[in-house]
Amino acid sequence: MFAGTKVKNPTATREKLIDAATATMRRQGYCATTVDQICVEAGVTKGAFFHYFGSKEDLAVATVEAWCREGVYRADLGEAGNDPLVRLDCLFVGLIASVRNPGDEPLACLLGMVAQELGHSGGRLREVCSDGLEGWTALVSRLLRAAKEAHPVRMEFDPDALAWTLNALWQGSLLVAKTRGDPEIAANNLRQARAHVKRLFDPHPPGPGAAVRRMSSAGSESVPSDSDIGEGGSLP
């Protein structure tokens, strides 16, 4: 038999539980999600649940960690060697696409969902969320810093601060868009942010008739257009 078809398949069961928890908690949040509900959605009994996770919170921790792990790497930044500004643009385009075309997904970030509920609790779950937010911010901050080194800036800015601003804007956009039932709000916000970042670097070459200086690193840099590009990462 194949490995995936085994009757007893520990890794698959664990994964099913985490997947179910991801979906349910993204919809309803941590508190409103029931252990029984997760079990049903995962097609697993309670016995199995507590065989793998010591508590509901443990499962949530594992779920958030998995979300961050997959999410950060899933973020579609294009090829690693590309110009950081291009990669940033890829990030924006990916986020916009994921918001406008959520498929059957709940249009919410697990991280933001759980963080909102547990932000004032001293528990482990809050820490994991905090780390997750920092991870995304660090990624963006690195790109911004790299872009600063690769391009002349038109207006000085602090990469770290801007990265946090973008993170907050992303989380808030999801919250508002979800509540209003209008993904376009989030898309608009992201477009504004995208334009803002672009504007920080010099789009108009310094002198007239100076189309000479271009993106520093060469290679196949396909700057994505405004139109949607396939599924981008929906992180954090």
Add this chain to the structure above:
Amino acid sequence: MFAGTKVKNPTATREKLIDAATATMRRQGYCATTVDQICVEAGVTKGAFFHYFGSKEDLAVATVEAWCREGVYRADLGEAGNDPLVRLDCLFVGLIASVRNPGDEPLACLLGMVAQELGHSGGRLREVCSDGLEGWTALVSRLLRAAKEAHPVRMEFDPDALAWTLNALWQGSLLVAKTRGDPEIAANNLRQARAHVKRLFDPHPPGPGAAVRRMSSAGSESVPSDSDIGEGGSLP
């Protein structure tokens, strides 16, 4: 006896319940907040609770509505006749102050808290949150539009879209700041937003030696400095 000292005081009891719900839900969110907990915090029995509110959700609806009502008007915009740009600046300064100096308040917006949890539910509570978010956005949008009419703009923008962006940024900032346990993140974000809005209008008067054109409407326009200003509204 005084009106406030009566043993049975319907309006006061209702208020106590709403106050308790506001505080508790801002800390823990809607789902994690218990009816019993609210009753204890309000110093009231369950009987009284259900005398005034048909259900937990009813109480939440009333609480969110009260939050919006008081919040929108509490937002410290300075005097009504002032220049819209000054009033916008007052708004930013007030928000920054409320974030940096939360006192004993939970550093969270009731609206965002509840909205995050119920964004995917079709219930009445979600609608109230949606309306609340729109109310704040409309307020800011009006100010931006008025500012556009009163001042030359250096860069074209859509007041409505920008207002939604600011709303999302505010909500997201609270979420991130709370989760990271660092109000300065939110304060920084707000400062960036404040600078961004300021930059949209011409800080450099058009021609050299043109210190003539000033804020349009006269009056006592005290542009608040960067330093903190007393409690601002922490809305939405």
Add this chain to the structure above:
DNA sequence: GCGAACATACCAACTGGTCGGTATATTCGG
């Protein structure tokens, strides 16, 4: 004294979590 404003006792449904048990893999002596 009468209705509104509260208090108390209580309930059915559900919560996260436990526990004894069973079925399947894995190991290992012979």
Add this chain to the structure above:
DNA sequence: CCGAATATACCGACCAGTTGGTATGTTCGC
């Protein structure tokens, strides 16, 4: 290679505590 021994994966009934909500008082102001 085999079959017993043991470890792992999983099941589902069950539990004590909590939940939102109710039914039935009691008390107070007019």
